[in-house]
Amino acid sequence: MHFVINREQFVHGVQHVNKAVSSRTTIPILTGIKISASQTGVTLTGSDSDISIEAFIPSEEDEKRNVEVKNEGSIVLQAKFFADIVKKLPGNEIEVSVQDQFATTLRSGSVVFNLNGLDPEEYPRLPQLEEDQTFSLPQSLLKDMIRQTVFAVSSQETRPVLTGVNLEIEDQTLSCTATDSHRLALRTAPVETNMEELEISNVVIPGKSLNELSKIVEDSEDYIDIVVTESQVLFKLKNLLFFSRLLDGKYPVTKNMIPSQSKTRMEIHTKELLNSLERALLLSREAKNNVINLKTLDQTTIEVSSVSAEVGKVTEKITTEKLEGEELRISFNGKNIMDALKVIDSEVIDIMFTGAMSPFVIRPTDHNQMLHLFSPVRTY
Amino acid sequence: MHFVINREQFVHGVQHVNKAVSSRTTIPILTGIKISASQTGVTLTGSDSDISIEAFIPSEEDEKRNVEVKNEGSIVLQAKFFADIVKKLPGNEIEVSVQDQFATTLRSGSVVFNLNGLDPEEYPRLPQLEEDQTFSLPQSLLKDMIRQTVFAVSSQETRPVLTGVNLEIEDQTLSCTATDSHRLALRTAPVETNMEELEISNVVIPGKSLNELSKIVEDSEDYIDIVVTESQVLFKLKNLLFFSRLLDGKYPVTKNMIPSQSKTRMEIHTKELLNSLERALLLSREAKNNVINLKTLDQTTIEVSSVSAEVGKVTEKITTEKLEGEELRISFNGKNIMDALKVIDSEVIDIMFTGAMSPFVIRPTDHNQMLHLFSPVRTY
Structure with missing residues (x-):
């Protein structure tokens, strides 16, 4: 194998496939990246047997020459440091050539790396998926x-x-x-x-x-494009295949876990509740349980509070946008709620409570493609 | 104690003194930050007994009111989370008041923190230094x-x-x-x-x-201003005192460790040598010894190389700006040299070698206020 490749394209490809490589694999050949050169271009493969990534660098693209292949062939090179090596080479191009015994030379500018390669025949083949379900x-x-x-x-x-x-x-x-059985996130599209x-x-x-x-x-x-089979899924991007078991x-x-009715319902600014939980969590995190208490105060206001026996307590009033239904006192894992609020891009959320001991639902008010479900925490 | 303080100024001060606080101290009171209010302003103190930092927030500065002190006094509050608490409070001002039993209330916007304080009388006093040597x-x-x-x-x-x-x-x-006895850095001014x-x-x-x-x-x-005594040093900044033992x-x-003559001497671009060492270290780091080899090739060129039995080897030629004296083959800890090159702001360095087994010196070529001394590594 012998080719000269645009350094930037090579770095980009190696960084992608490197994401699949694990140094803790029990299969030695999988600590490497497979590099194959053919007239159409160079293919890089990385895998930890759960995830496999294949990146292709075409010889020519958009009338730009990326690769000049002098001899076809393939090699497997240790992934450890390889991404760093190609990134730190000084030239705009890298010359890769394989000699006897899988000895591989990388040349760029005035730098020469002689690397010990591995037998590419040992590298497992990626699955060929039936594209029925796409x-x-x-x-x-x-x-x-x-x-x-x-x-x-x-x-x-x-x-x-x-x-x-x-x-x-x-x-x-x-x-x-x-879901982790304490909270559930659902997104549709x-x-x-x-x-x-x-x-x-x-x-x-x-x-x-x-x-x-x-x-x-x-x-x-x-x-x-996403291809689904019995045991594998394949994500097809431009010049990149991402397989996962x-x-x-x-x-x-x-x-049927998701309640359809509510006893207490409120609309509240996402950011305001998020900031308030962040403050309350400073103390409940110290108490190591993340428990936050919420109670309705009057027709418009709720109170968020938490306690750490060691440090002290915090209470905070929040004016809701809308508040209806029964009075409520409830406790929950504030970190779980915060995680959900962080991924809700909408300004205002709707929270439906079904009593202090029952799951509650948070939805954005401006679309119905997302919901988050939470179990309360029993504190008394 | 009772005062109202500009939040930003308070956050700034707390962040500074927090740098001295260690959670691993054996003296419980030092896990806290001491806050003292007097008519002139609020003083914050943090210490781990090696380092002590005192920050002062004046009541008035540049015709701006920072603090309104209603009652003088002092308190010690747990440093853990305290910086986060004050940073995350929603208002522009924070009201701090101490009740019985060192119970302390922070109010800002609609948020109330009730914190358990500690007895300020237990907090050690900072040393009073004689300002003879300044x-x-x-x-x-x-x-x-x-x-x-x-x-x-x-x-x-x-x-x-x-x-x-x-x-x-x-x-x-x-x-x-x-110096760590393998390398030495000297800076004068x-x-x-x-x-x-x-x-x-x-x-x-x-x-x-x-x-x-x-x-x-x-x-x-x-x-x-820097004050030196037998056992302490004090750095005096505006509104901030930094003590260290x-x-x-x-x-x-x-x-007398620094050689005054050389056998081989070269001038080389700092950045070029740095990049080259970075590449060579990729392999010698893998070999876990950081050993880099350098040899003179001809009248103008040197070669930098390193080897890892497992991964392979790298060699690189560098054209020097100037090269004079004897031929040389030397090995050294490349990471130590790289650390030094990273703090040399000059474009070109002068390296004076006194033989393969003797210490060598790196200096910037554009001033004489800095030098770095290194022991070579014996590789054969």
Whole structure:
């Protein structure tokens, strides 16, 4: 293998596939990045066997020459430091050549790196997916949907299926659900599907995969194609494929958990409640339980408070935009609410309480594509 | 005690004194910040017994009212979260009042914090220093001198005196020296002294104190007064006093360590050598020894190289600005050199080698107020 490549393009590709590489893998060849050169261009692959990323740098693109391939072939190079090495090379181009025994030379400017390569034949092949079940949505929308749900997945491995986000499609509407059984985040959006009647359910993508994907997806209106199979999902971006395995197991049915009526209901400025919880959490975090108390004071005002036996207590009055229904005293995990408020981009939220011991729902007031459900905390 | 204070000024003061507070102190009262109010203003104090910081917020300054004191007095409040609490209060002013049993109330906007205070009588008094030995220099120069030496102090507690920077004054010239016995950084500058013949020596300030001081000192031409006693040093800024204890023990005499002649001498672009070392360190860091090799190739060129048995090797040619004297092959700790190059603001450096087994010196070519000394590493 022998090629000369534009350094910037190479750095970009290596940084992308590097996101899939883990130094803690038990499969030695996966500590490397696979580099393959053909006349059409250079392909980079990184994988930790859960996530695999393939980046392609075409020889020519938009009438610009990125790669000059002198000999086709492939090699696997240690990923550790490789991204740093290519980033810190001084020239605009990098010459990569493989000699005997997988010995590989990188040249750029007056710098020569001689690296010990690994046998590319040992590198596992990426799955070939049947593209029966395919849908698309704008990249920026996908990025939003991930941001607005993935924070709520469980970090406990006791119920592995809850460490992922559940995807469902019905009537060309995609819904993403995440829950750790104390809180639930749901986000829906219209999608384009490859056939009108496409229905998918119980497609659970690991939260970790979505966090990595989110770093690669751009804030752009360009569409991303998503292919779903029994055990894998594939996100297809321009010159980049992102594979993730799916989580095994049956995702809980969450629809009938969401209360449809309320006993106490209030509208409140998102930012105002967020700031107030931040202050209250300073003390309840010290008490290590994150418990915040909320009570209605009169027709328009609520009080947020928290206590730390060691430090002291804080109380704060907030004037709501609207307040109706029964009087209420309730306690909850303030950090969970804060996490949700941080991903709600709307100015005002609607909170529906169904009593001090029952779950409550937060929704933005300006659209119905998102909801957050919370269990209260019993404090007496 | 009862006062109303401008929030921004209070936040600023609390952030400063908080730098001295350690949560790991064995003296419980030092986990707090002392707040004292008198008609002239509010004084804040934080201390970990090594460093003490006192910030003063005058009642009136530049015809602006900062504080309205209703009752004089003092209190100690838990430092943990206190900086966050005052920063996150919603109003422009904060009302602070102390009730019975040191119970303290902070009010701002619609927020009320009730905090458990501690007895201010228990808080240790700050030392009163004799101002016999006093000198001054611009704040920005002090900041530079700290930055250009403190990185070279020892992190090993085996010779405690080496964990500090040694200050000496002779002929109205201040010199700061730091060494961990493998490298040495020396920076000198003219200072103004309170008496013409002031000489000081063996004033060793802990590196940690200087790092904290450096965060408070501004990039300004305003002068800072420095008072030195047997066991303490005091830095006097506007409305702020910074005390540090001095390290016990005799600082080694370093003057005669510095070679005055050279066998091989080169001038080289600082940035070019820095970039080259950064690349070479990628591999020698992997080999965990940071060893870099340098050799002269011909009349103008040197080669920098490093090897990692696992990853591979890197070699790089650098064209010097000037190269004279004997041929040379030398190995050194590349990270130490890189640390020094990062604080040298000059474009070109002069390196004086005295043989492969002897210490070498790096100096900027455009002034003589700085030098860095290094021991080579024996590799064969």
